[in-house]
Amino acid sequence: xxxxxxxxxxxxxxxxxxxxxxxxxxxxxxxxxxxxxxxxxxxxxxxxxxxxxxxxxxxxxxxxxxxxxxxxxxxxxxxxxxxxxxxxxxxxxxxxxxxxxxxxxxxxxxxxxxxxxxxxxxxxxxxxxxxxxxxxxxxxxxxxxxxxxxxxxxxxxxxxxxxxxxxxxxxxxxxxxx
Numbered sequence: 305x306x307x308x309x310x311x312x313x314x315x316x317x318x319x320x321x322x323x324x325x326x327x328x329x330x331x332x333x334x335x336x337x338x339x340x341x342x343x344x345x346x347x348x349x350x351x352x353x354x355x356x357x358x359x360x361x362x363x364x365x366x367x368x369x370x371x372x373x374x375x376x377x378x379x380x381x382x383x384x385x386x387x388x389x390x391x392x393x394x395x396x397x398x399x400x401x402x403x404x405x406x407x408x409x410x411x412x413x414x415x416x417x418x419x420x421x422x423x424x425x426x427x428x429x430x431x432x433x434x435x436x437x438x439x440x441x442x443x444x445x446x447x448x449x450x451x452x453x454x455x456x457x458x459x460x461x462x463x464x465x466x467x468x469x470x471x472x473x474x475x476x477x478x479x480x481x482x
Contacts, residue, residue: 314429316355317436323348324440331447342452343402345444346393349459351408352437353390357383359430368423375423378476382469389462396455424480431473438466 327348330341360383363369369376394404441459448456 314432316359316429317433319355320352320433320436320440323351324436324443327440327444331443339400339402342448342455343397343400345447346397346400346402346455347405347408349441349444349462350390350393350397350404350406352440353386353393354406354408356386356434356437357390360386363423363426363430366423366426375476375480378472382472385465385469389465392458392462396458424477427473427477427480431470431477434466434470434473438463438470441466 327345330344333341360379364376364379364383369379394406397404441463445456445459445463448459
């Protein structure tokens with residue numbers, strides 16, 4: 305049931321999955337390790353992190369976040385972590401000679417949607433998207449493992465935080481629904 309609710313109408317998850325599909329096509333190309341390829345793949349990390357900052361900040365100041373300090377603080381902390389990840393990805397893009405894209409179309413249009421719906425549904429959507437992001441970053445880690453250990457290590461650090469976020473969201477759902 306959770307899986308169906310989290311996927312149906314989850315535009316953020318759909319966008320993350322589209323990013324993943326595009327990244328897979330790039331990773332399948334023969335120019336393994338080319339700076340332009342690495343930069344393009346890191347742009348997908350930056351895009352996902354930007355949208356997470358927007359989503360989690362929105363939840364922290366939503367009616368639920370404002371009424372319940374615990375919810376507001378939890379999502380503000382997650383937004384802070386995502387900003388740190390965003391900075392890490394942008395810095396690595398610059399180190400590789402690229403320019404970070406801070407306008408991740410079409411993700412930016414869906415990042416901070418605060419439309420009708422329950423808090424639990426938003427958390428379920430975020431949880432499903434976080435799980436997809438983790439899988440995407442693990443795919444990228446496999447890609448970078450042999451050619452760019454620095455980027456691989458950065459992604460491993462980010463994945464650890466993202467796994468903590470999924471655990472926190474699962475706890476929030478249990479507490480909120482309990």
